[in-house]
Amino acid sequence: MLKISIDEEKNLIVLRVEGKLITPWTEELERAWELILGMLDSRTLCVDIRNATFIDQNGLEILGRIIKVANTTVLADSPLTKQFAEQARQNRNNQEREQQ
Numbered sequence: 435m436l437k438i439s440i441d442e443e444k445n446l447i448v449l450r451v452e453g454k455l456i457t458p459w460t461e462e463l464e465r466a467w468e469l470i471l472g473m474l475d476s477r478t479l480c481v482d483i484r485n486a487t488f489i490d491q492n493g494l495e496i497l498g499r500i501i502k503v504a505n506t507t508v509l510a511d512s513p514l515t516k517q518f519a520e521q522a523r524q525n526r527n528n529q530e531r532e533q534q
Contacts, residue, residue: 438466446478449500452485455493463496474504482509489518498525 436459437452447470455463470479481500483489489497500506501522510519 436462438462440466440470442473442477444477446480447474448480448482450482450485451489454487455489457490457492460490460492460496463493467496467500471503478507479504480507480509483515483518484509484511486515486518489521494518494522494525497522 435453436455437450439450439452441448441450449466449470451463479500481497483497497508497518501508508519508522510516
């Protein structure tokens with residue numbers, strides 16, 4: 435099961451990902467990201483994955499793109515979610531190297 439929610443504040447948008455972020459549910463994250471891009475303006479984006487239980491490679495790639503485009507803060511609090519955050523950052527760095 436996957437739950438994606440968006441919380442808006444004056445200077446911040448929080449994208450919460452809870453449960454299993456796996457294909458084909460990663461399409462829901464893509465849709466949420468497209469929606470957020472139109473709302474972001476000068477606000478900061480924070481992706482909260484503290485309640486994510488699994489993220490597949492496709493999900494990590496999407497998170498990596500989000501981190502790259504929006505200079506996103508990732509909230510992770512357990513060894514598992516910290517690993518997901520690090521893998522997403524590595525995907526972002528790998529994507530940048532491939533583009534060079």
